[in-house]
Amino acid sequence: MTRTPDLDDVLAGLPSRARIAELILGNRPHRDTFAGWQHYRLHRGQVLPAAAITVNQWRTVPEARRGDYDLYRQLTNVNLPLQQTPMHDKVGRLIRRRLRGNTMKQDDPTFPGVMVSGWGGYGKTASVCSAGAVFEDSWLDLHGALGPGTLPGTRDLHAPVVYIPTPVTATPKSLCQAILNFFRAEIRSSATLPQLVRQVADSLEDHRVKAMLLDDISRLRMHRADDQDVLDLIRAFMSLGVTLILAGVNIPGTGLLREAEWDKKTRRWEMTPLESTRIHGLEITQTEHRFEFIELDRFRYGTPRQINVFVNHLQGIEGHLRLLKAKPGMLTGHGMPEYLMRRTDGVVGLLGRLLEDGALEAMDSGKELINEALLDEIVLRRDEPEEPSDEPDIPADPPAARPKTARTKRPRNGVLDDKGPQGAEAAG
Template identity: 75%
Template structure:
């Protein structure tokens, strides 16, 4: 964001795509970075928008956050962006009118970064989603930095299937197998965006351990418990315990400590330790299984086996022929 704001007369601003799995802190990280950038930008310009138009000076918004519509279309995306500014729209407005209104709103409010969350809702086999991607590329020429976040972006076709290069430590896009329809557009997308992958915390190397412990220290400073003490989350075996319970997933770590703090207050213990956290149940505490193996409760395993067993056919009303009748 900082680099793009220094560019002048550049027809296209480079964008960023941030990918990661659920509870990995994508939205929180992007919003935190956007808040820091906005504070720096406002301080640099004394909280005033350079060249602001009458009536928009108090609506200076350097960073805009919008969630991708569930049923994304170019019109619905424009409506979501305009909704951030509470801008009135006509129900019968055409797409060119909405796009022009979005461009005017971004310019009049001094927007420098547009954060679009849940971008992985787009699927390239749908025509509307392809049109939305084309519209996003058009927004890159509006002096705005696009920041797109989503789950497994490299696997949903938005940038084509990507592979992680261990040497360069970057995602690389393989060559197109064909140049059928929309092949060129996807190639343009991958060249205009940098792909960043957010991973969970690791606890193997000294640097990884120090990073995780440093994060725990930051959390520790914000816990307001009566009996809390320095090192409550970082001393002894507590870091290893938290890593084992959450697997380094920042979202699960936050939930575990939030529930632990609530339990500490309700029990009047006012302190978080391993014995207290043992009472908190997380979904991850289930037995480890292969990633693609479905979770089947133990009590339902017998029912599944029974359904698979072939039930014998009822022969009560069968006609066994004249011989059977003669014997009877």
């Protein structure tokens, strides 16, 4: 049974107001720079939760510090920890295995990469960045935080992992510039594409880069010539001793691999044969051959094992939230798992947002407890997220291909017809 902390323990563990303000207002550089990535790697998961106390204990907290405690509770409630879900573990294991294998290769000219796909809110970026940070921690520990082969007196940054968001409307030049901007390298405005590629290759080697995380890769669309050139450039980087890890929404649908269909039996994307397969006998594309594809899933609720996984995840969140009237089973009992699954469809991003907003609303309203009535007041989304259905979408026939419906022929008006002499006599 968890012991309720004494008031002295609560005050001793409560950060100062200046420290709380620093955590909230402090400058956090973007991950797409060396400084920003290092800040993320060194500070991820370091927001320690506030001490859990009862309403009666809260009333005994000195007024001068009560506001600080409540502010720190809010900070705790909106920074839910990244838990070890089966989906997250699957991505992490694959990335770590690929990085471990590639960094031990001696003579392989091209390193295979990884593609991580999933729908919005499935945790692609969080999973990929977490796996990259774990790898960098172990790599720096293995080499004493020094780049292997570093010359004494040099100032090159040792950057085992590089995080780059794919530029909007990417071109080969803009991708090279994004990589160089990670290191804050000088870029000449007159530099040609071959010169930029050479500068990128030198930077990756000088900074001892082992993994490059390319996020939002689904911004590439293969019907654009520039995007095809960018993909060619990405494949060229794989021969520079760097493992590429690409993450994006619905990668099969972008054409990066090629046209794919969802197989309801295997619950995987199946690649349809290309025209080149029929003509040239090629079984798979070059991109498919060089990348291992993995798709993130959402929580499911159809089997006892799936239910147990989801409830365990809710239990982890419940233990992190700091609400004065929270009771054991607040999120895991009385039908709450079914309710949360119904509201979020098991999408981890939507679930986190709903519970974060619920915790803030519980504090603001003074209810200090999350229940269905409180969550009903929170608007999460307008529509249900689109999911790959078990049945393929059958496109509607184009107008030209639709069968013509038989139309009833209107009778001809014969009032003004000349019926001849016989007709005139009959009429007379």
